[in-house]
Structures are given as structure tokens and as C-alpha cells.
Amino acid sequence: MEEFHNGNEGSFNSDEADNIVKECIEGVVGADDYSQNLVNKWTAGIVERCLTQLVKQGKSYKYIVTCAVMQKTGAGLHTANSCFWDTAMDGSCTVRWENRTMYCVVSVFAVAIA
Amino acid sequence: MDEYQTEEETTFVVDEVSKVIKESVEAAIGGNTYQHSRVNQWTTGVVEQCLSQLSKLGKPFKYIVTCIIMQKNGAGLQTASTCFWDNSTDGSCAVRWENKSMYCIVSVFGLAI
Numbered sequence: 001m002e003e004f005h006n007g008n009e010g011s012f013n014s015d016e017a018d019n020i021v022k023e024c025i026e027g028v029v030g031a032d033d034y035s036q037n038l039v040n041k042w043t044a045g046i047v048e049r050c051l052t053q054l055v056k057q058g059k060s061y062k063y064i065v066t067c068a069v070m071q072k073t074g075a076g077l078h079t080a081n082s083c084f085w086d087t088a089m090d091g092s093c094t095v096r097w098e099n100r101t102m103y104c105v106v107s108v109f110a111v112a113i114a
Numbered sequence: 115m116d117e118y119q120t121e122e123e124t125t126f127v128v129d130e131v132s133k134v135i136k137e138s139v140e141a142a143i144g145g146n147t148y149q150h151s152r153v154n155q156w157t158t159g160v161v162e163q164c165l166s167q168l169s170k171l172g173k174p175f176k177y178i179v180t181c182i183i184m185q186k187n188g189a190g191l192q193t194a195s196t197c198f199w200d201n202s203t204d205g206s207c208a209v210r211w212e213n214k215s216m217y218c219i220v221s222v223f224g225l226a227i
Contacts, residue, residue, distance in 0.1 A: 036190055043194035051196050062204070064178060064223050066195035073189040076150055077182065080157035082165045085176040085225075092178075109178045111225050 012061070012091025012110045017054065021095045021106050024049040034071045034102040043067045046106060054108065064109040072101055085111055124174065126205030126224040131168065135209040135220050138163040148185045148215040157181045160220060168222065178223040185216055199225055 028045045032038070047065045054063050070077055083092065089112035097104045142159040146152070160181045168177050184191055197206065203226035211218045 039192040047196040062199040064197045068193040071190040075187040075189040076185040078153040079182045081180045082161035
């Protein structure tokens with residue numbers, strides 16, 4: 001009998017996470033303009049929604065989701081990440097999104113539970 | 115023979131990590147003015163310095179270090195993070211640093227192995 005093993009099962013699927021994050025961002029800030037009053041709610045909403053969707057996948061991972069929303073005024077913004085983990089099992093994915101008035105950068109880090 | 119491992123060795127100690135971050139940021143970008151051409155190497159330098167100092171602590175942790183550098187020109191920036199982990203052993207620490215021309219925000223997440 002042949003046994004078919006999908007190589008991806010043991011590692012983080014970043015394409016799937018990418019889609020989840022894009023949908024969450026669109027869902028929370030899709031059509032809005034940058035507003036100082038609302039931005040607090042937006043960042044919290046985006047990270048919570050992403051985390052809920054990721055956990056629903058039911059995989060044995062710990063997750064960290066970070067989100068930065070910046071108003072478009074011409075300022076320079078640079079971000080970097082570095083991770084000390086198990087490169088075979090753990091992974092990350094970063095999504096950059098923008099509309100007319102703001103940038104949104106969301107990063108998901110998934111760390112396998114032994 | 116008594117063998118014990120103190121609680122401190124297996125939980126995330128925020129103060130210790132905060133100190134490591136502050137020192138790493140000062141060392142990497144301390145006296146500089148925001149420059150578009152150099153900011154790439156600064157963010158990389160900050161995260162690498164933090165990570166190497168943290169791994170030197172020798173604790174059984176996986177680490178994730180993120181760094182944001184933003185030019186000061188009046189733009190609004192808001193960041194948030196949320197984590198799905200083990201509350202008793204894992205932790206995070208964020209440090210906000212600034213000088214006259216830029217802001218630097220570094221977050222460290224530590225997950226117990």
C-alpha cells in the first residue's frame with residue numbers, strides 16, 4: 001500500500017497565513033481613511049482577528065501577531081525581524097498593505113509546540 | 115545531592131531583556147541622524163545585536179526580535195501585538211527609544227522550549 005506524506009504538514013504554511021492576514025486587514029480597515037481616534041481600535045482589531053483565524057486552523061503552534069499602522073505623510077519607515085528558533089518547524093509571514101492614507105504592516109510568527 | 119532549577123531560569127524576565135534591548139539600540143544607532151540610505155543596516159544591526167545578546171543569556175527560549183525605525187516628521191504610528199502562548203513561561207518586552215530625528219521601537223518575544 002502506498003503512503004502519501006505531504007511535506008508541508010510539519011512546517012508553517014506561510015501562503016495560507018498570508019491570505020488569512022490580507023482578509024483580516026481588509027475586513028477591519030478596508031475602506032477607511034487614517035484617523036487618530038480609530039487607529040488604536042484598528043490595530044487591536046487586526047491582531048485579534050488574525051490570531052483567531054490562525055488558531056482556528058487547529059495546528060499545534062504558538063502564535064505572535066504584530067501590526068503597525070502608519071499615516072502617509074512622507075516619513076520613512078523601516079522594520080526588521082530576527083528569530084532564534086527551529087528553522088525546520090517554525091516560520092513567519094509579513095504582509096504589507098496600503099490605501100490612500102495609510103500603510104499597514106502585519107507580521108505573523110508561528111513557533112511549533114514540541 | 116540537591117538539584118534545583120530556579121524559577122528565574124525558565125521564565126521570561128522582562129527587566130533583564132529590557133536592559134539588553136536598550137544597550138543594543140544605543141550601540142547600534144546611538145548618536146546617528148535619520149538617513150534613508152543607512153536605515154536598512156541599522157534595523158538589521160539592532161535586531162542582530164539584540165538576538166546575539168539574548169542567546170548569550172543561555173536560557174531555554176526561542177526568541178523573536180522586531181525593530182521599527184521611523185523618521186520624525188509628524189506622522190502618526192500605532193503598533194499592536196497579540197500572542198497565543200503559554201502565559202506562565204512565555205513573555206514579551208517592548209522598548210521605545212528616540213533621538214532628535216527618529217523613533218526606534220524594539221519588541222522581543224520569548225517562548226519557552
